[in-house]
Amino acid sequence: MLSSGGTITVTGPVGDSIVSNGTGGAVRLEALGDIVAQNILATGISDGGDINIISSSGAIDTSAGTTDSSSTTGDGGAINLAAAGTIDAGDMDSTSDGGRGGAITLDSGGDILTGSLTFGSFSAAGGDPLTANTSGVIDIAGLAPNGAGTVLGEVTRPSNILLPSAVATRGGSMALWVADEYSFASDLTTDQGGFSLDGLQAVTFTAPLQTNGGDVSVQTGGTLTLEAPIATSADQALMLLVADGGFVNRVGDSGLQPGDGRYLVYSPDPANDTRGIPDDQFNKRYGVAFDPADPQGSDAGLSSEGNFFFYEITPSLTIVADDASRALATPNPAFTFTSSGMIDGDTLETALSE
Numbered sequence: 001m002l003s004s005g006g007t008i009t010v011t012g013p014v015g016d017s018i019v020s021n022g023t024g025g026a027v028r029l030e031a032l033g034d035i036v037a038q039n040i041l042a043t044g045i046s047d048g049g050d051i052n053i054i055s056s057s058g059a060i061d062t063s064a065g066t067t068d069s070s071s072t073t074g075d076g077g078a079i080n081l082a083a084a085g086t087i088d089a090g091d092m093d094s095t096s097d098g099g100r101g102g103a104i105t106l107d108s109g110g111d112i113l114t115g116s117l118t119f120g121s122f123s124a125a126g127g128d129p130l131t132a133n134t135s136g137v138i139d140i141a142g143l144a145p146n147g148a149g150t151v152l153g154e155v156t157r158p159s160n161i162l163l164p165s166a167v168a169t170r171g172g173s174m175a176l177w178v179a180d181e182y183s184f185a186s187d188l189t190t191d192q193g194g195f196s197l198d199g200l201q202a203v204t205f206t207a208p209l210q211t212n213g214g215d216v217s218v219q220t221g222g223t224l225t226l227e228a229p230i231a232t233s234a235d236q237a238l239m240l241l242v243a244d245g246g247f248v249n250r251v252g253d254s255g256l257q258p259g260d261g262r263y264l265v266y267s268p269d270p271a272n273d274t275r276g277i278p279d280d281q282f283n284k285r286y287g288v289a290f291d292p293a294d295p296q297g298s299d300a301g302l303s304s305e306g307n308f309f310f311y312e313i314t315p316s317l318t319i320v321a322d323d324a325s326r327a328l329a330t331p332n333p334a335f336t337f338t339s340s341g342m343i344d345g346d347t348l349e350t351a352l353s354e
Contacts (some may be wrong), residue, residue: 026077027051034058034085038065048077048094048102059085059110067092069102076102076119076127086110089327091142093118094127101127101148108134112158116142120172129172135179145172149193153177157200165207169193173214178203190214192284202245205230211237215261217295223248223272231257239263242290246272247309253277262307264297266290269313270344282307284344287314315343 026049027042029035033053040062042049048069053060060083069077076094079102081087082188087108092115094102101120104111112134120127129149132138143150143164149172152161157179163186167174173193176184181201187208194214197203202222209216211232216239218224224243227250230241239258241247246342247267249255255276256263257267266288267273275282283301288310294300297310322336342348 012024025049028053030054030056032057033060033234035083036061038062040067041064042069042077043071044074044077045072047071047074047099048096050077050102051079053081055083055085057084059083059087061088063088063090063113063115065090069094071096071102071213073098075099076121078102078105079130080105082107084109086136087112087114089114091115091118092270095119095146096121096123096125098123098125100125101146103128104130106130106132106134108132108136110134110140111136114140116144117307118142118144118146120144120146120148120170122146123169126171132158137162140164143167145169145174147171148175153179159310163188171213173228184209213237216240220244225249226251226276227256229257231259232261233259235260237261238296240295242266248274249276250274251276253281256307258307260304264295265309266305267311270311273309275309279345282309284309284311286311288312313343315340315346 005097016251025042027181029037035053042051046322048071051067051069060081064178067079069079070093076096079092081089087106092104094104095118104117104119112132117140119130124147124163125146131151133153136154136158137160138152138158139162147170154177157177159163159180161176165323167186169190171192174190177198177341179200182199183204183206185206190211192213195209195211195215196217203220204225204227205257206227208228209230211234215237216230216232219242223246223296224241225248229251239256247265247294285308289312320338324333324335326333
């Protein structure tokens with residue numbers, strides 16, 4: 001269905017291409033202006049059909065119904081919504097019972113608002129990811145990845161990402177990019193998948209993050225604050241935290257739980273940090289800046305084992321010998337000195353040993 005100059009409004013089902021045997025037919029709605037539709041159906045037994053809804057100058061509103069390209073035995077069809085304005089979508093389903101799930105792609109010049117998004121595979125075959133890009137807000141009411149990835153803001157960073165209060169990816173990884181100060185408030189378990197978050201400003205975790213099988217990477221242009229723990233149970237997993245504005249752990253001892261892996265925290269200056277972790281649980285190095293090409297510092301000769309806080313600041317240690325004298329033919333006096341320049345509770349003994 002094509003409207004070269006106006007809007008498209010459909011009050012009944014679109015496509016209605018459910019088939020009892022075979023592949024669902026593709027559905028395409030394209031208009032210069034707004035598109036309003038209810039149930040958009042392209043399901044199939046073998047493969048689901050692709051669904052494309054494109055508004056080059058207007059908005060898309062499918063919030064009154066469901067967009068469904070799912071499959072029973074084959075692969076789910078892809079769902080693609082692209083609009084110059086807001087996307088206000090209802091529930092979407094691109095899953096497959098026996099094959100791979102289809103991609104869900106959302107690109108908007110305004111906000112992206114959705115109902116429940118279900119994608120991936122119920123047979124552990126995975127599927128293509130959910131991707132969404134906008135400079136506005138991404139607000140997802142329900143999220144069931146079923147082994148497929150979730151990629152939000154990689155091309156165009158949103159001002160905010162709102163996720164359900166609890167999400168289990170069932171094996172899929174999640175990657176988020178966000179432009180403004182951000183609070184991650186979704187109790188997330190990735191089940192074999194990893195997690196990454198790249199924020200240009202401050203980031204706060206107000207809900208726990210658990211990766212059962214993947215690495216964790218959080219990079220912030222401001223302060224990274226933990227009000228809930230970050231944990232991984234993956235064997236040898238890496239927990240990489242880069243906080244350009246400092247690291248604040250309000251959880252305490254259990255704020256970082258690397259399991260059999262390890263954590264690396266990069267921060268400019270310990271004066272900006274509230275580590276909240278006993279000193280005997282980590283090592284500390286100065287004069288180490290984060291290098292995206294060498295995140296673990298292997299090329300710089302840093303240790304490949306243990307938990308570390310790395311600081312960009314390089315303290316200057318000064319040792320000055322005290323004046324001393326003795327009379328001729330008398331024993332040497334005790335030699336003493338004064339030291340300065342140590343920071344963050346360091347002692348001379350630790351400073352010289354490291």
